Amino acid sequence: MKNIYKITSIYLIILLFYGQHVYSQSPDSLFYPTGELKAVGKEIDNRKDSLWIFYYPTGEKSAEENYKQGLLDKQALYFYPNGQKSAIEFWVDDELQDSAYYFFENGDLEKKGIYKNSLYEGEWHFWYENEHLRQIGNYENGTPHGPWFFYDSLGNIEQKGFYKEGKADSLWQYFDLKGNKTYQGHFKDDKRVGEWFYFSRWGRKKRINPDELEEE
Numbered sequence: 557m558k559n560i561y562k563i564t565s566i567y568l569i570i571l572l573f574y575g576q577h578v579y580s581q582s583p584d585s586l587f588y589p590t591g592e593l594k595a596v597g598k599e600i601d602n603r604k605d606s607l608w609i610f611y612y613p614t615g616e617k618s619a620e621e622n623y624k625q626g627l628l629d630k631q632a633l634y635f636y637p638n639g640q641k642s643a644i645e646f647w648v649d650d651e652l653q654d655s656a657y658y659f660f661e662n663g664d665l666e667k668k669g670i671y672k673n674s675l676y677e678g679e680w681h682f683w684y685e686n687e688h689l690r691q692i693g694n695y696e697n698g699t700p701h702g703p704w705f706f707y708d709s710l711g712n713i714e715q716k717g718f719y720k721e722g723k724a725d726s727l728w729q730y731f732d733l734k735g736n737k738t739y740q741g742h743f744k745d746d747k748r749v750g751e752w753f754y755f756s757r758w759g760r761k762k763r764i765n766p767d768e769l770e771e772e
Contacts, residue, residue: 588613597623612637622647636661645671660685669695684709693719708733717743732757741766 586595590613597608603626610619616637622630628647636642644657652671660666664687669680675698682691688711694702700719708714713735717728724743732738736759741752748766755761 600625624649672697696721739764739769 583596584599585593588594592613592615593611594613595608595610597604598606604623605625606623608619608621608623609617610621612618614637616639617635618637619635620633621628622632624630627650629649630647632643632645632647633641634643634645638661640661640663641659642661643659645652646654646656652674655668655670657668658666662685664685665683666685667680667682669676670678672678676695677697679692679694681689682693684690686709688709689707690709691704691706693700693704696702699722701721703716703718705716706714710733712733713731715728715730717724718726720726723746725745727740727742729737730739736757737755739752739754741748742750748769752764752766752769753761754764
C-alpha cells in the first residue's frame with residue numbers, strides 16, 4: 557500500500573511538473589482593447605522571449621521581433637498593411653546595431669545605413685520615392701559629421717559640403733540643374749564666413765557678400 561501511495565505521489569509530481577513545463581512553453585497572446593489579436597509569442601518569467609509576431613487591428617502582420625529575456629535581440633522585420641516590408645533592423649540587448657534598411661510603401665528603398673547603440677553612425681544613403689538619390693551623408697554619434705551631398709528629385713547634385721558636430725563647416729558648393737557650380741564659400745558653426753563667390757554660366761567667378769545670399 558505504501559509503495560502504491562509512493563508511486564502515485566511521484567506520478568502526480570511528474571504530471572504537475574510536465575503540465576507546468578508545457579504551459580510555460582505555450583504561446584502567449586496580446587490583444588487590442590477592441591479585442592483584435594495584437595501579438596503572439598512566448599514569455600518566460602513574464603518577459604518576452606524568442607520570436608514575437610505583431611498584427612495591425614485589421615489582421616495584417618505588422619512586425620516580427622526577436623526577444624531575449626525581454627530585450628529586443630537579432631533581426632526585426634516591419635511591414636506596411638499592404639504586406640510590403642517597411643524596415644529591416646538588427647538589435648542587440650534592446651539597442652539598434654549594425655545595418656538597417658527602410659522602405660517606401662511601394663517596396664523601393666528609402667534609406668539605409670548603420671546604427672551604433674541606436675544612433676546613426678557612418679555613411680547613410682537616402683532616396684526619393686522615384687528611386688533617385690536624395691542625400692548621402694556621414695554621422696558620428698547620431699549627429700551629421702563629415703561630407704554631405706544633396707540631390708534634387710531628378711538626381712542632379714544641388715549642394716555639397718561638410719558638417720562638424722551637426723553644424724555646417726568648411727567649404728560648401730552649390731549647383732544649378734545642369735550641374736554647373738553657382739556659389740561656393742565657407743561655413744563656421746553654421747554661419748557663412750570668409751570669401752564667397754558666384755559663378756556665371758560661363759564659369760566666371762565673382763566675389764559676393766555672403767550676407768546677401770538667401771538661406772540655403
